[in-house]
Amino acid sequence: MSFRFQKRVKIAPGLRLNISKRGVSTSVGRRGSSITLGRSGLYGNIGIPGSGLSYRTKLDKAIGHSSSQKNGKQDISGAVTLNFDKESQSLVFVDEEGQRVPPAIEREIKRDFQDDIQRIYDQKEEEINSHTKQLLNLHKEILHERSPDELRELARKTVTLDVQKPNNKEIYEELKVEFEENLSFLERLSLLLPKKRNLFIEKVKSEANQQYEHELKLYEQAKEEYEEAKLKRSAKVERVISGDIGGMELWLESFLAMLDFPLDTNVSFEIITPNTVYLDVDLPQMEEIPLTKAEILKSGKVKIQKKSQRELREHYAIMVGGTALYLCSYVFSLLPTCETIIISGYTQVKNKTTGHLDDYYLYSLKVDKSVFYSLNISEVHPISAFENFQPIMNTTKTFIFREITPYEPV
Numbered sequence: 001m002s003f004r005f006q007k008r009v010k011i012a013p014g015l016r017l018n019i020s021k022r023g024v025s026t027s028v029g030r031r032g033s034s035i036t037l038g039r040s041g042l043y044g045n046i047g048i049p050g051s052g053l054s055y056r057t058k059l060d061k062a063i064g065h066s067s068s069q070k071n072g073k074q075d076i077s078g079a080v081t082l083n084f085d086k087e088s089q090s091l092v093f094v095d096e097e098g099q100r101v102p103p104a105i106e107r108e109i110k111r112d113f114q115d116d117i118q119r120i121y122d123q124k125e126e127e128i129n130s131h132t133k134q135l136l137n138l139h140k141e142i143l144h145e146r147s148p149d150e151l152r153e154l155a156r157k158t159v160t161l162d163v164q165k166p167n168n169k170e171i172y173e174e175l176k177v178e179f180e181e182n183l184s185f186l187e188r189l190s191l192l193l194p195k196k197r198n199l200f201i202e203k204v205k206s207e208a209n210q211q212y213e214h215e216l217k218l219y220e221q222a223k224e225e226y227e228e229a230k231l232k233r234s235a236k237v238e239r240v241i242s243g244d245i246g247g248m249e250l251w252l253e254s255f256l257a258m259l260d261f262p263l264d265t266n267v268s269f270e271i272i273t274p275n276t277v278y279l280d281v282d283l284p285q286m287e288e289i290p291l292t293k294a295e296i297l298k299s300g301k302v303k304i305q306k307k308s309q310r311e312l313r314e315h316y317a318i319m320v321g322g323t324a325l326y327l328c329s330y331v332f333s334l335l336p337t338c339e340t341i342i343i344s345g346y347t348q349v350k351n352k353t354t355g356h357l358d359d360y361y362l363y364s365l366k367v368d369k370s371v372f373y374s375l376n377i378s379e380v381h382p383i384s385a386f387e388n389f390q391p392i393m394n395t396t397k398t399f400i401f402r403e404i405t406p407y408e409p410v
Contacts, residue, residue: 080109082117132290134262136315138322139385140378143333145369148241151336155237159229163222166215172208179204243274243337252277255334263288265323269331270409271338277331278409279343281323283362286316286347310398317399320345320362321382328367341367344406364406365389 080101081094093101093109101109110117146154179200180188190196239247248271256267266282289312307315328341344364348357367389377385386393394402 080105132315135289135319135322138262138319139325139382140322141326142377143326143329145373146333146336148336151237151241151334152234155233156230159226159233161223161226163219165219166212168208168212171212171215172204175208175211176201176204179207240334241336245271245274248274248335248337252331252334255330259330261323263319267327271335272409274337275339277335277338277341279327279331279341281327281343281345283320283323283345283347286312289316289319313399317383317395317401318381320401321386324363324365325377325382325385328372332369332372339369341365341369342407342409343367346406349403361404361406362393362395362401364392364404366407 081096083092083094093106095101100106183191191200236247236251240251252269252271256269263284265284268280268282270278272278290307324343324345328343331341332338342365344361346359346361349360350356351358363386365386371388375385375388383395383399392404392406394404396402
């Protein structure tokens with residue numbers, strides 16, 4: 001059985017955009033770890049597939065670039081990569097052809113870049129375990145109640161002008177450098193002649209003025225849209241503060257859409273009265289949480305262990321409870337008139353008689369705001385904290401959840 005409310009928002013792991021003068025790119029995880037040697041120096045790169053996490057550091061010391069022997073030392077040219085070897089469960093150095101570098105070279109790299117390599121090991125260990133840590137700490141990120149003035153400030157902060165007013169001089173200097181780089185050798189020599197130089201400068205100025213006018217027009221348009229958005233957001237927050245249900249729905253929906261959770265989570269909600277909100281949470285399945293934990297030893301060997309079934313169930317329970325508590329604090333912090341949240345969480349279980357996935361409710365709570373904020377929630381087990389909120393729940397001491405019938409929206 002599953003209730004569907006008026007609004008449904010997917011909360012998923014976010015994709016980060018990096019914006020620079022050269023354009024827009026995405027930050028995503030890379031497979032394995034690497035240390036790359038090139039003309040710009042030695043770099044360490046590390047990433048965990050699917051995690052969205054990556055790390056890059058420059059290793060500034062020098063290393064031999066010749067394949068010959070010098071002073072009894074064996075050097076290597078090209079790229080040296082730090083890979084994870086599944087067979088030996090360790091991080092190993094390989095050359096451009098994927099062959100492990102000679103022991104002497106490996107010892108030299110480890111000696112010369114000891115601190116940098118250890119940082120990479122530490123970072124990889126952190127990335128392997130970070131997903132679990134994030135899941136287990138959701139209930140420690142509880143948001144405080146916001147006053148009307150704090151909500152107005154939040155409204156102002158969430159409307160930003162991302163376009164800078166163009167600077168004609170900066171545009172001219174950038175174009176001048178760009179034009180000069182595109183000149184041939186003879187064309188550059190011709191600029192020594194005053195007449196040619198003046199013609200070149202006039203051409204750059206003309207192009208810079210055109211680009212400035214175009215960018216100024218875009219800026220003025222963006223500024224106008226920004227001012228309009230500020231007015232709309234200010235009007236919306238006043239509706240929220242006054243307890244207008246329509247305004248509350250639009251406000252909550254926009255903020256839920258910006259949430260970044262460690263696992264895909266869907267939230268349906270309905271605001272019945274200015275004082276009461278219903279949340280229906282479509283939770284991830286237990287199989288989606290990290291199944292292993294890792295430790296990287298100083299030798300570079302990776303110690304990976306499977307979590308026990310009990311540990312998996314407890315981690316899942318903490319995630320389930322932490323999600324509920326965090327979402328409640330999120331709603332209370334955004335809707336000042338809300339005093340009660342009825343929240344239910346469910347997952348999908350395969351029905352053995354039909355073969356289809358059925359909704360399987362794990363818990364249902366009536367959360368009173370005054371009780372909620374009277375607790376030191378970050379210091380208790382999230383499932384234990386449920387006892388304060390008239391729970392409908394049937395779970396064992398080892399966190400096996402049995403199906404329940406949740407509170408109905410009325």
